[in-house]
Amino acid sequence: xxxxxxxxxxxxxxxxxxxxxxILWLSLIVLIPLTAVFVKSISEGWQTFWAxxxxxxxxxxxxxxxGAAAIAAAVNCIFGLLVAWxxxxxxxxxxxxxxxxxxxxxxxxxxxxxIALTAVYADTGPLGAFLASxxxxxxxxxxxxxxxxxxxxxxFVVRTVEPxxxxxxxxVEEAALTLGATRLQTFFRVILPTIAPALATGFALAFARGAxxxxxVIFIAGNxxxxxxxxxxxxVTQLEEYNYAGAAAIACVMxxxxxxxxxxxxxxxxxxxxxxxx
Amino acid sequence: MTAAGLREPPATKALxxxxxxxxxxxxxxxxxxxVLTEALRxxxxxxxxxxxxxxxxxxxxLTLIVAAISVPLNTVCGLAAAWAIAKFDxxxxxxLIALIELPFSVSPVVSGLVFVLLFGAQGWxxxxxxxxxxxxxxxxxxxxxxxxxxxxxFVARQLIPLMTxxxxxDEEAALTLGASGWQTFWRxxxxxxxxxxxxxxxxxxARAMGEFGAVSVVSGHxxxxxxxxxxxxxxxxxxxDFVAAFAVASLLTLLAxxxxxxxxxLEWKHRDQIAARH
Numbered sequence: 001x002x003x004x005x006x007x008x009x010x011x012x013x014x015x016x017x018x019x020x021x022x023i024l025w026l027s028l029i030v031l032i033p034l035t036a037v038f039v040k041s042i043s044e045g046w047q048t049f050w051a052x053x054x055x056x057x058x059x060x061x062x063x064x065x066x067g068a069a070a071i072a073a074a075v076n077c078i079f080g081l082l083v084a085w086x087x088x089x090x091x092x093x094x095x096x097x098x099x100x101x102x103x104x105x106x107x108x109x110x111x112x113x114x115i116a117l118t119a120v121y122a123d124t125g126p127l128g129a130f131l132a133s134x135x136x137x138x139x140x141x142x143x144x145x146x147x148x149x150x151x152x153x154x155x156f157v158v159r160t161v162e163p164x165x166x167x168x169x170x171x172v173e174e175a176a177l178t179l180g181a182t183r184l185q186t187f188f189r190v191i192l193p194t195i196a197p198a199l200a201t202g203f204a205l206a207f208a209r210g211a212x213x214x215x216x217v218i219f220i221a222g223n224x225x226x227x228x229x230x231x232x233x234x235x236v237t238q239l240e241e242y243n244y245a246g247a248a249a250i251a252c253v254m255x256x257x258x259x260x261x262x263x264x265x266x267x268x269x270x271x272x273x274x275x276x277x278x
Numbered sequence: 279m280t281a282a283g284l285r286e287p288p289a290t291k292a293l294x295x296x297x298x299x300x301x302x303x304x305x306x307x308x309x310x311x312x313v314l315t316e317a318l319r320x321x322x323x324x325x326x327x328x329x330x331x332x333x334x335x336x337x338x339x340l341t342l343i344v345a346a347i348s349v350p351l352n353t354v355c356g357l358a359a360a361w362a363i364a365k366f367d368x369x370x371x372x373x374l375i376a377l378i379e380l381p382f383s384v385s386p387v388v389s390g391l392v393f394v395l396l397f398g399a400q401g402w403x404x405x406x407x408x409x410x411x412x413x414x415x416x417x418x419x420x421x422x423x424x425x426x427x428x429x430x431x432f433v434a435r436q437l438i439p440l441m442t443x444x445x446x447x448d449e450e451a452a453l454t455l456g457a458s459g460w461q462t463f464w465r466x467x468x469x470x471x472x473x474x475x476x477x478x479x480x481x482x483x484a485r486a487m488g489e490f491g492a493v494s495v496v497s498g499h500x501x502x503x504x505x506x507x508x509x510x511x512x513x514x515x516x517x518x519d520f521v522a523a524f525a526v527a528s529l530l531t532l533l534a535x536x537x538x539x540x541x542x543x544l545e546w547k548h549r550d551q552i553a554a555r556h
Contacts, residue, residue, distance in 0.1 A: 010365065010366050010367070010446065011450055011453060012365050012366070012446055012449050012450070012459075012462075013459035014361060014459055014463075015362060015365075015366045015368075017358070018358040019358075019362040019366075021354075021355060021358040021359075022355065022358050022359040022362055022363075022374070022378075023374075025355040025358075026359075026374075026377060026378065026430075029426050029427055029430055030377070030380060030381060030427060032396075033392035033393060033395075033423075033427065034380075034384070034392055036395045036396050036401075036402065037388065037395060040395045079298075079301050082297060083301065085294065086295050086298040086299075087298075090291060090294070090295055094299070096542070096546070098298070098299060099542070100538050100539070100541075100542040101302060101306055101307065101538075102306075103541065104306050104534065104538065105306070106481070106484075107484050107488075107535075107537045107538050107541075108310075108488070108530075108531065109487070109488025109489070109508045109527075109530045109533075109534070110488070110490045110491065111488075111490040111508040111509075111511050111530075112313060112488070112508070112527040112531055113309065115313075115511065115515050115523060115524065115527060116310065116312045116527070117309050119309075119312040119313075119316055119524075120308050120309050120312045126308065127304070127308065150305065151305055154305060154306070183286060208383050209382075209383075211385070212384065212385025212386065212387070212388070213385070213386075213491075214385065214386050214387050214491035214494075215490035215491050215494075215508070219512075219515065231385075232385050232386070232387035232388070232491065235385075235387050235391060236387055236494070236495060239391065239394060239495065242400065244395060244398070244400050244401070247391060248391070248395060251387075251388045251391050254385055254388060255384065255388060258383045258384060258385070261383065262376070262380075262383050
């Protein structure tokens, strides 16, 4: 076992202790509790599982959660790239402030984000009044879910693209220029392919976060079953009706999809490392 | 010539910066402003009265208690995980890192649900806990467990790349000079990683104090007893007591702004000592 041999070769103490604490704590806080979801979801048989996880109401909720998350992540790819580009390439007054502000969605509690976005986008709010009179009401509609998830997802794309964008070598760009490419051609043919893996990673991170998001969405969404009810809210509703197996079944579906995204993310990061190594 | 060709025309540059600033202002700054204006809509006195209500004070106290328990526990575990992963080579390291980051891709609602399935009235240990009069769900232990789950990865995720890039030469030198394992940790490792550790703890604390979805599921929403600040915001908001809801929310916003300021200050002054160099 080469792994064990190398472990012994490290002269530092505390391997057993630190790994022991890590695995114990990880199992107690994360792994064993997560297992409970899977076990509980099938505890009353497959029929109960599908009755809850495959009900029309649940399907509508997945569609909204994952659909809105995908739209929001796509929007964030465009504007996140714009913001990352401006932060990396240009020097201007207020750049540091802008950069610090990007992380606001990470730092602001989701419930606060939820009521703040509702205040802005409700018919009485500064933007909501304008948008409603233009015929695009946002609050208490599925569009509200997209707005909330766009708010939450922005830093994921910006922070993933920034470091890669700053490492695009100017030599490649010079070469493109020498070969007669316009600036726009250089961007689409040279720069975009280089940062594509990072952009895809940012998309996946924003998508994964958005699909499970709860706090920032429930205030602005309206929460009408079949229309504006997100999957996490449906889990809460099932719990409040003491339908533990049903809640666990829906959670199970959400978890499996999240794990699939996580796997995809690891593949993406592998792709990115290979792309950078070239 | 070449340099000019590598830059966008000044007009394009100005346009891109303006677009990025406008987007961030509308998406992030506007909601931030909305919280503060709504909180002060009826003046300072109303704000002060709202945050000094007994239930609001109880929620502040509870939030501080939950963070004071969960942040240190996850800090110690994060340190242990980073020590094992960064300073030793062993099989399954990549899998262990993925498991540590797992809570990031789980919906907050599911993070709370898992503990209800384990310790709730109909949960696995529910009957036993009831027989022994131990309260976990709808009480402080449940809130702490849910918070531990969602904040699990923060410290470890910050420290693993940093400590890996620092290698183990410093520690090996200290051991050769006769220091004990603990002395090496306290006098060599900890000073090396102190800014990265601070950064991780800062983010962990912000999430611990601001968490909504996970604690919402386990809290039971008993005012003055099991409502943390974000839950109190929701309760007040659902009562249509908007001034009070936004007043408590403004305190959380203040916490977010302080976190962002400290985080940015750390990034500007100690960039190399926070994250691994690329």
